[in-house]
Amino acid sequence: MADEPKFLLGRGETLQRDSRYRGGPNDSKPPYEWQDQAPRINRMLADQSEYFDSLPDDACPDDNVVSKITLHPQYYSRSQFPTDLLREADLRLVGSMPAQVKPAEGRGSKSESGVPSTVLFVAGRRSAFRQLTKVAKTTAELSALANDLLKVEKVGPMTAADRIKGHIGPKKELLEVVLHHDAELDLGWEEDFFDFAKSKGVQLKTSQNYQSRGLLFLPAIANEEAVKKLASYSFVRAIRPMPKLRPLKKPSVMRTQVAKPLVSLPNEPAIDTSFRVAVFDGGLPGDHPFEQWVTAIEPPGKANIGAPVDEYVKHGMAVTSALLFGSVHPGLQPRPYCGVDHFRVLGDETSDHQLYPVLLYIDQILGQSTYEFATLSIGPVEIVGDDVTAWTTMLDDHFQQGQVLGTIAVGNDGEEAWPGNRIQVPSDCVNALAVGASDSNEEGWARASYSCIGPGRAPGVVKPDLVQFGGIAADKFKFVYPGPHIAEACGTSFATPAVMRIATALRAHFGNDISTLGIRTLLVHNADPAKNPREEVGWGLANDDLSALTICPDGSVRVMYQGHLDPSKVVRLEVPLPSGDLDGNVEIKATFCYLCQTDPHTPGDYTRAGLGITFRPHQEKFPKPQPGKKIDPDFPASKSFFESVGKKNEQDLRRDAFKWDTTRHAARSLRGSSLNRPVFDIHYQAREPGSAVSPSGAQKLPYALVVTVTARKHPDLYDKVLRAYPTLAAIRPRTRLPVVVRT
Known part of the structure; x- marks a missing residue:
């Protein structure tokens, strides 16, 4: 039918084909000559051995100690890891941390504050460090050991002072x-x-x-x-004060002169009863009005959570209402999209800030369940720093293994001075969406002043991922309370389940045709930052209009790709366009999301997977041939898209192109005449700590890609693409999409 909505096209992965890997130039000329480096390194190694020998034996288990090796910024990449140094000295990597390094020579030496690099924590027997000190004095200039020692800017012992935070x-x-x-x-x-x-x-x-x-x-x-x-x-990494529970404000009931209830609830079950969302919060009161859709689950005594606490319960009530109904308005509320299991994880035994029982109880629940959706509006008062916390690594592990779509509140200290206003743990998860609060969902919106800001830790630089209305003093977020009545408050605690509500709406209406990773990608893809800084709103305001997320307006086509990538392989994903030149400018917007294993002991190299993405806009245009080399017909000319092409070094790739980040998003406007079967070449680069090569046993990488092409001078673009690519098919909703009403 001519008037049938043009729904998002699926099966984009059918446009995938294998490609070859072609590496770039290597700029690994050492910054130092060996005759200059040798005496400097030998002096540091000797001082280190002297320190290690002074330590008491009971502080060195099995005679083991830990050294800090700072790599020169030129050797920041995985492929430059000093494998020969560790092997010949009989040492092992036990961790790492990111660092700003200003070397004496080479990359970063002219930067006033230095450039990013890595500090390696390596363990070995004191006898092994003594032997390394001895061997380094006589090693040949071109030996494997000397080549790796040229990568070292500084070496020294990990001291007691280093460990106290x-x-x-x-x-x-x-x-x-x-x-x-x-x-x-x-x-x-x-x-x-x-x-x-x-x-x-x-x-x-x-x-x-x-x-x-x-x-x-x-x-x-x-x-x-x-x-x-x-x-x-020697094996202590850090000792620090235990973080406290974020303060949870108790929403207040609105004062009203109206005798009858301000709100009424629907009588129908959830739109989709085949899935449920796990909510981890303060619990629900016995008289909550959500019995038809919500199961309140109390903790067992052995979980050490304790009895309910009134302000925690009221917070849990508000979070659950936000997930079911969004910010409510007087009258009949919309039908919830799905059911909810609300796990009470806070009580009078956690109110003294002993948060480990909370962490371990959530870990147990996620480990014994198969939820695809989970939301947390709680966490410790702890800003994101260079170290990865137990909270973050626990959630990242579960979300990756179960392909769970998680939403996590970033915290409400946005009005503090930097860095106190930075996002809070565990919203630094790379396998989840970190959610901040906006002051409205209308044009001219901005970050709510209390909402914590980014950046996150690299990888995971763009945090928050999304923002959504969380209420402000003049227009608070509103909830259904027993009665039913309306209560109100403000916070990222409520913006977070509001984003989850949009995610569940997509699942309820489109079923499993869109995976949880695909839903996450759609949310990021359609977010609008307006004119707000990225560190304040991330990718932007989450769009709560399902039609805007899934229906293509005239002159545009949106395609979803879902699948898995093989490690070290390159695949070529075609951006579908009709044959022939397109008139005017054409915008291509693309969003990649993936889930991967993480390594908390190496926070600078936290993710085990990265994507090298190359955009090739025209299949018949090639780079100028190099002297003595033929043009390779398999590799048309590339053009910057995710800011990675043309960058000179690893620092640029990580900082500007988010090389190891699990979300990549960008849009580019090009002349239609410059496009001919454009493609993205995707190189899945796997890594593991302590190795300079890609691990042979790396997991397949689940990914989702959403591409939107807009050519305003071609209102029939959608139909032309469907005719040109018969393997694509519309992803149609199972029920009529709701209409968003703004008041």
């Missing part, structure tokens, strides 16, 4: 101890560490530990004096 006072307080710990290699010294801590006056809560890849997190009680002693233990 934040202010710890003279009185005993709740702390978090983080250890470099491999679950297989380091079992032998666990009990020795517990005894060591006890002997120093530190009380460890060993039953509440959380183990992640490369790190062991433990709650502890100690004072400043005891912490200084504990920090001498």
Whole structure:
């Protein structure tokens, strides 16, 4: 039918074909000559060995100590990892951290504040470090060891002072101890560490530990004096004050003179009863009016959550209402899109800021369930820094393994001075959407002043991912409360389930034709930043109009690609366009999202997957041939799209092109005559800590891509694309799309 809506086209992955990998030039000429580097490195190695020999034996399990090796910025990339140095010295990588480095020569030496690089934490026996000190003095200039030592800007021991983070006072307080710990290699010294801590006056809560890849997190009680002693233990990575629970404000009931209820609720079940959203929050009161759609789940006694707390329960009530109905208006509320399982994870045993029981209980729930959607409006008062927390790594693991679409509130300290206004843990998850608050959903909107800002940690620079209305003093977010009545408050706590509500609307109306990763990609793709800074609103305001998300207006076509990528392989994804030149300007907007494993002990290299994306707009235009080289017909000329083509070094690729970020989004306007079967070449680059080569056993990478092509002088573009690409098919809703009404 001519008037039938032009719905989003699916099966874009049928336009995929294999391609070849072609590397670029290598600028790895060493910044130092060996005759200049050798005496400098030898001096640092000798000083380090002297320090290690001064340590008490009980602080060095099995004689092991930890060194910090700072790489020259020129050797920032994975392929430049000093594998030969670690192998010949019998050392192992136990972690890393990002650092700004201003070297004496080479890349970054002329930058006043330095440029990004990496500090490696490497462990080995003291005897191994002594031997390295001896061998380095006599190694040949062109040896493998010398070549790797040329990559080192600085080397030195990890000291007790390096391990103490934040202010710890003279009185005993709740702390978090983080250890470099491999679950297989380091079992032998666990009990020795517990005894060591006890002997120093530190009380460890060993039953509440959380183990992640490369790190062991433990709650502890100690004072400043005891912490200084504990920090001498070589495998301690960090000791810091335990973060507190973010303050949860209790929404207030609106005052009204109207005798009858301000709101009424529908009698129908959810639009789609085949899936449910897991909400982790403060619980629900016994008289909540959501029984038809919501199951309130109380924690077992062994979870150490405790009894309900009134302000937490009222917060949980508001979060659940926001997920079911959005910000409510007087009258009959819309039918919820899906059911909700509300897990109470806060209580009177967590109100003293002991958050590990909360973390471990959520970990248990996610580990024993198959939810595809989960939302959190709670977390610790802890701004994102260089280290990855237990909260973040736990959620990233579950969201990646279960392909869960998670939404996480960024926090409400946006009015604090920098860096106190930066996004809060665990909204730095790379496998979830971090959500901030806007002051409205209308034209001229801006970030709500209380909403925390980015950037996130690289990878994961763009945070928040999205914003949505969270209420302001003059126009608060409104909820259904028992009665039913209307209550109101402001916060990112409510913007977050409001974004989840849009996600569930897409699933309810389009079913499994759009995966959870596809939903995430659609939300980012259609977000509008308006004129707001990226660090304040991320990719922009989430669009809550399902028609705008899924229906193509005249002169445009939107295509979704969903699939998996093989490690180290290159695939070519065609952007569908009709044959022949297009008149005028053509805009191509593209959004990639993927899920991947993470490594919390190497935060600068946190994600195990990156995408090298090359845009080739015209299949018959080629770069100028280099002297002595023929034109390769498989590689038409490339053009910048995700800001990666033409960048000179790894720092540029990571900072500007988000090389290792799980979301990539950009739009480019080109002349129609410059386009001929444009393609994206996608190179899935896998990595793992401590290796300079791509791991052979890397997982397939689930991805989603949404591309929108707009050619305003071609109102029939959608129909032409469908005729030219018969494998594409419209993704049609199972029920009529709701109409968004603005008031």
